[in-house]
Amino acid sequence: MNPVCNIAAALPQLAAQRPDQVAIRCPGRGARYDVVLDYAQLDARSDAIAAGLARRGVARGTRTVVMVRPTPEFFLLMFALFKAGAVPVLVDPGIDKRALRQCLGEAQAEAFIGIPLSMLARRLLGWATSARVRVTTGARAWLADATLAQVERDGAGAGPQLCDTHPDDVAAILFTSGSTGVPKGVVYRHRHFTAQVDMLRTAFGMQAGGIDLPTFPPFALFDPALGLTSIIPDMDPTRPAAADPAKLLSAIERFGVTQLFGSPALMRVLAEHGAALPTVRCVTSAGAPVPADVVAKMQALLPDDAQFWTPYGATECLPVAAIEGRELLTLRERTEQGAGTCVGRPVAPNEVRIIQVSDEAIEHWSDALLVRPGQVGEITVAGPSATDSYFNRDAQTRLAKIRENVASAANSSASETSPASASGPLFRHGESDAGGNSLSRSEDTDRGEGASGQCERIVHRMGDLGYFDAQGRLWFCGRKSQRVVTAAGTLCTEQVEPVFNAHPEVRRTALVGIGAPGPQRPVLCVELRAGVARGAQPRIADELRHLGEGFVHTAQVDTFLFHPRFPVDIRHNAKIGRETLAAWAAKQLRRQA
Numbered sequence: 001m002n003p004v005c006n007i008a009a010a011l012p013q014l015a016a017q018r019p020d021q022v023a024i025r026c027p028g029r030g031a032r033y034d035v036v037l038d039y040a041q042l043d044a045r046s047d048a049i050a051a052g053l054a055r056r057g058v059a060r061g062t063r064t065v066v067m068v069r070p071t072p073e074f075f076l077l078m079f080a081l082f083k084a085g086a087v088p089v090l091v092d093p094g095i096d097k098r099a100l101r102q103c104l105g106e107a108q109a110e111a112f113i114g115i116p117l118s119m120l121a122r123r124l125l126g127w128a129t130s131a132r133v134r135v136t137t138g139a140r141a142w143l144a145d146a147t148l149a150q151v152e153r154d155g156a157g158a159g160p161q162l163c164d165t166h167p168d169d170v171a172a173i174l175f176t177s178g179s180t181g182v183p184k185g186v187v188y189r190h191r192h193f194t195a196q197v198d199m200l201r202t203a204f205g206m207q208a209g210g211i212d213l214p215t216f217p218p219f220a221l222f223d224p225a226l227g228l229t230s231i232i233p234d235m236d237p238t239r240p241a242a243a244d245p246a247k248l249l250s251a252i253e254r255f256g257v258t259q260l261f262g263s264p265a266l267m268r269v270l271a272e273h274g275a276a277l278p279t280v281r282c283v284t285s286a287g288a289p290v291p292a293d294v295v296a297k298m299q300a301l302l303p304d305d306a307q308f309w310t311p312y313g314a315t316e317c318l319p320v321a322a323i324e325g326r327e328l329l330t331l332r333e334r335t336e337q338g339a340g341t342c343v344g345r346p347v348a349p350n351e352v353r354i355i356q357v358s359d360e361a362i363e364h365w366s367d368a369l370l371v372r373p374g375q376v377g378e379i380t381v382a383g384p385s386a387t388d389s390y391f392n393r394d395a396q397t398r399l400a401k402i403r404e405n406v407a408s409a410a411n412s413s414a415s416e417t418s419p420a421s422a423s424g425p426l427f428r429h430g431e432s433d434a435g436g437n438s439l440s441r442s443e444d445t446d447r448g449e450g451a452s453g454q455c456e457r458i459v460h461r462m463g464d465l466g467y468f469d470a471q472g473r474l475w476f477c478g479r480k481s482q483r484v485v486t487a488a489g490t491l492c493t494e495q496v497e498p499v500f501n502a503h504p505e506v507r508r509t510a511l512v513g514i515g516a517p518g519p520q521r522p523v524l525c526v527e528l529r530a531g532v533a534r535g536a537q538p539r540i541a542d543e544l545r546h547l548g549e550g551f552v553h554t555a556q557v558d559t560f561l562f563h564p565r566f567p568v569d570i571r572h573n574a575k576i577g578r579e580t581l582a583a584w585a586a587k588q589l590r591r592q593a
């Protein structure tokens with residue numbers, strides 16, 4: 001019989017091997033960091049909650065919205081839901097309230113577990129009206145059927161609860177950050193999570209016993225699966241750019257943090273604060289390109305043997321590729337000359353391929369889709385953590401997924417060197433699973449290969465533009481939906497903006513296209529560094545024009561608009577809201593006309 005495929009399966013093992021190791025430490029009141037759960041408690045209490053939830057009908061397959069801050073309750077609850085085989089639904093709390101309601105409605109949740117404020121918002125704003133079980137983390141069962149403490153008491157003494165989930169069972173629905181539109185619910189199967197844990201462990205050398213400071217709460221969930229101790233930082237996780245560096249530093253020093261994850265905006269906060277981080281051995285930062293000056297400053301603050309990784313990936317597929325800071329800095333000049341941002345080599349066992357740019361759905365893979373080596377196209381990934389569908393969004397699923405036939409024999413023989421066979425169960429047409437997803441698992445997969453010797457797998461389209469260089473490194477050129485199509489050709493945001501970002505008085509720039517694609521007018525929105533006088537704008541515009549004339553592609557950009565502060569995404573505070581800026585720029589140009 002196959003072992004259970006579930007990231008919560010690590011908990012009973014860790015509880016047996018290292019019961020007293022702290023699993024999670026939270027700031028609590030007054031940031032005393034005295035709210036602590038060890039592995040024995042995390043395992044036993046999540047068992048009790050899973051059993052208590054089962055009594056209320058939250059069991060295998062129950063979609064459950066979780067709106068709980070990163071506290072011990074969040075971890076207990078999430079692992080209880082994984083153990084129960086239930087399906088947690090996570091949405092970024094800071095997104096626009098209308099979008100949030102839409103996401104929660106789309107998820108068709110059967111249960112809702114949240115802090116008292118979210119229970120109130122649920123009632124007032126009509127969130128997740130389908131939920132028939134409501135549990136609050138509050139002290140009283142206000143607007144809820146029970147408190148989490150009651151649920152835990154109900155399940156106390158029930159013993160181990162690990163459900164025998166299969167690799168293909170839906171494990172969670174995680175919404176994208178919605179930086180290019182309404183967030184989409186990504187269907188995670190248990191095999192995706194277990195693959196991610198393996199890939200993170202191998203790619204970044206994460207070892208049990210390490211001390212992690214995860215500044216993005218869902219990432220903290222990997223820590224217990226890796227046997228790490230999570231120190232939950234004293235900050236608002238929805239506003240990493242506004243984190244207090246002194247507080248982060250004091251936690252890093254006090255608990256001897258060995259690794260930390262944060263968005264590029266949080267990295268800038270630490271880099272500009274400028275205090276050394278002597279205990280930290282590994283830093284990872286993702287979500288958007290990390291500017292070279294931030295990488296350089298961070299490296300100066302870290303010990304010589306520490307690593308600074310910028311993994312590239314998306315909610316739908318993570319990690320895809322990664323590059324270490326030292327190598328990234330050697331490529332800084334190429335980025336400033338318009339080459340794009342290098343995101344490194346594919347993380348094993350991913351297979352990353354570049355296809356011609358198209359906004360249409362592609363049903364079947366064909367090698368004819370591939371671009372010539374070195375040419376920019378859309379980045380695609382086949383691999384064990386590439387998810388296969390969005391929940392209740394067939395149109396988006398079709399736009400982002402391609403079915404590929406692979407020969408099973410070739411597939412398995414290629415396994416040592418190629419990711420093909422490791423890309424998890426394979427798929428075939430026309431089936432539909434309980435989640436309303438259009439793509440589902442082939443029965444052939446149970447036997448490892450189809451009778452025909454052919455299997456199907458899902459290739460995920462990243463919606464990003466990029467190319468491979470001669471050294472096998474992947475370069476990110478920007479979002480496909482944000483490309484600007486002019487009369488002279490296509491401009492990619494990440495190949496244009498870094499050329500202008502090299503100006504010393506510029507904080508960041510954003511390329512937007514005015515008008516319908518082909519031909520659009522390229523406009524560069526410019527945010528200046530703090531303290532640069534308004535009167536300097538005409539001079540800076542001239543200097544930017546001069547910088548742009550240095551390269552064929554940037555020479556097309558001759559309209560510069562100064563914006564006081566760019567809109568950014570809620571999750572990372574780093575992705576520039578180019579759609580909003582495009583509307584703003586169009587208005588400015590109409591006014592000037």
Ligand SMILES: Nc1ncnc2c1ncn2[C@@H]1O[C@H](COP(=O)(O)OP(=O)(O)OP(=O)(O)O)[C@@H](O)[C@H]1O
Nearest residue numbers: 176177178179180183287288289311312313314315
């Ligand atoms: N290291 C990186 N360098 C550059 N860009 C990155 C990096 N890591 C992630 N990204 C960008 O972030 C995207 C994934 O972001 P995420 O999954 O948070 O949601 P989103 O795709 O922005 O949301 P939505 O699809 O709702 O707009 C990638 O497709 C890529 O554009």
